[in-house]
Amino acid sequence: MILTVTLNAALDITYRVRELRPHGTHRVSEVTERPGGKGLNVARVLAVLGHEVTVTGFTGGATGRVVQEQLAGTPGVLDALVPVSGATRRTTAVVDELTGDTTQLNEPGPTVTSAEWSAFQEAYRSLLGGVSAVALCGSLPPGVPVGAYAGLVRTARAAGVPVLLDTSGEPLRRGVAARPDIVKPNADELAELTGSHDPLRATQDARRRGARTVVASLGARGLLAATPEGTWHATPPARVHGNPTGAGDSAVAGLLSGLVERLPWPDRLARAVALSAATVLAPAAGEFDRAAYEELLGRVAVTGDATAA
């Protein structure tokens, strides 16, 4: 069983429009609604890969009920979301059919009280008892302390559960200092954390700040991993075009599944890159094109060496 934490869960809405123009009125040609927030996307991909997943975080209001109803219909995913008095947010991705570009609008999320935050931490401690890995994913809703992920990383480490962190800004900075097993920043998040725009330098710097392994997602350039066993770069065979929302979450699912299956790092990275590219090819966030994944997997190039770290 793998645990994913989405403190700021969402109902992900994807709109397709012919052409997105500021100040314009748009006719939406297609609407999809899915449970979202990064950890819920990670969970859905893990479940399709055949892993059992428990999801936790917060849920509230009418939007929260829609998210939970949809989770109940997702095989392999167990709902352990903790109720709050506020309402779960909506996040909206607008796909421009003409350019293929996606514009993202993310609501802030419900305000979490200190009693609700304490209830979550208690639930989290007890869930850690039955899992082989945990992923802490996404932004923090208002009211949750900025050091929340640092605390959750320490609790997982104390319980002997490997922990992956995927967030940004100050929560990432503090979380990294708490020594997670893996962090997965994108290029911007890594540059903000380290002040360096050189991904190789920045991943090594992030390791010195406390993360055991740093896997940077570099968009079309794939993944760069600095691990205690070596440094590797995994690149997709070709640039893929589509909706990139959730591509990073699929990479996290690839890394986590590889961790619990004890795959060597090059295989984990190849899986993560193939899943990520296959997610860009699927129309809605948090889904991937299975056939494309299987086809891409054998064509991901992994370079690097096992002693360079």
Ligand SMILES: O=P(O)(O)OC[C@@]1(O)O[C@H](CO)[C@@H](O)[C@@H]1O
């Ligand atoms: O606001 P956050 O928590 O940083 O990100 C939320 C979000 O944009 O990330 C996912 C894609 O990674 C979407 O499903 C989701 O709505």
